[in-house]
Amino acid sequence: xxxxxxxxxxxxxxxxxxxxxxxxxxxxxxxxxxxxxxxxxxxxxxxxxxxxxxxxxxxxxxxxxxxxxxxxxxxxxxxxxxxxxxxxxxxxxxxxxxxxxxxxxxxxxxxxxxxxxxxxxxxxxxxxxxxxxxxxxxxxxxxxxxxxxxxxxxxxxxxxxxxxxxxxxxxxxxxxxxxxxxxxxxxxxxxxxxxxxxxxxxxxxxx
Numbered sequence: 001x002x003x004x005x006x007x008x009x010x011x012x013x014x015x016x017x018x019x020x021x022x023x024x025x026x027x028x029x030x031x032x033x034x035x036x037x038x039x040x041x042x043x044x045x046x047x048x049x050x051x052x053x054x055x056x057x058x059x060x061x062x063x064x065x066x067x068x069x070x071x072x073x074x075x076x077x078x079x080x081x082x083x084x085x086x087x088x089x090x091x092x093x094x095x096x097x098x099x100x101x102x103x104x105x106x107x108x109x110x111x112x113x114x115x116x117x118x119x120x121x122x123x124x125x126x127x128x129x130x131x132x133x134x135x136x137x138x139x140x141x142x143x144x145x146x147x148x149x150x151x152x153x154x155x156x157x158x159x160x161x162x163x164x165x166x167x168x169x170x171x172x173x174x175x176x177x178x179x180x181x182x183x184x185x186x187x188x189x190x191x192x193x194x195x196x197x198x199x200x201x202x203x204x205x206x207x
Contacts, residue, residue, distance in 0.1 A: 015111050017154050017169070018104070024155075026104070029088050030097035039101055046105045050112030057113065063122050064186040068177055070114025075173035077107045082166035089162060125187040128196050 018025070022043065026036035058066060081103050088096040120139070127135045158165040185198045 015116065017150065018107060020151050021154065021158075022104070026097070026101065028158075029085060029100045030092070030094050031101075039104075043101070043105045043108055047108040047112040050109040050114075051117060054113040054117055058118065059188065062186050062188040063118055063125070064180075064184055064188075066114045066118050067122070067184060068181055070110050070116075070118075071173050071177040071180070073110045074107065074115070075170050075177065077103050077110065078166050078169045078173065081107075082163045082170070085163035085166070122187065125192075125195060126185075126199065129192065 022040040023033075023036045026039055027033060031039060054066070081100060084096050084100045084103070087093075088100075123135060123139055124132055154165070154168075157168065185195065187195050190198075
């Protein structure tokens with residue numbers, strides 16, 4: 001259902017690849033090992049800034065807008081990163097790496113301001129009190145399993161198909177944006193009873 005899909009999309013956004021393989025991705029686009037490590041470290045500040053801004057925007061613009069907006073932006077950023085990697089592999093132009101770094105920073109900012117934190121508490125808002133603890137437990141378990149599998153799966157995938165490995169993130173993000181646009185209710189300012197009633201009214205949400 002929608003509550004579990006939020007965590008699945010959280011894990012399919014590309015954040016685990018960026019977290020585990022940020023330095024490797026920057027090296028593959030032309031940075032030296034030292035400069036890639038430094039750039040990856042400094043890029044983390046954009047994630048911190050995004051999280052701080054998210055604190056103020058989540059109750060101003062609503063959860064639904066944050067989720068849909070960040071999903072579409074992350075899909076677009078992943079697409080542009082894929083194109084840049086493909087173009088770099090074909091031309092080896094060094095300037096491409098700087099554009100990739102800008103997208104890398106923007107990715108961390110958007111994720112941290114949008115779907116990243118929202119996926120955790122929005123799932124609890126969508127769940128009825130009786131199953132909220134179980135749902136949150138499943139969410140945390142899914143994260144740990146994905147953190148274990150990500151370094152095992154992504155690196156060989158990137159090595160075998162190169163820039164096309166970004167499709168692993170682009171496709172789920174795009175499909176999720178369409179799904180949530182249709183089925184995700186706005187929970188801002190609503191009681192648990194109102195949210196549960198809205199979910200029960202839309203039976204297709206649980207397909």
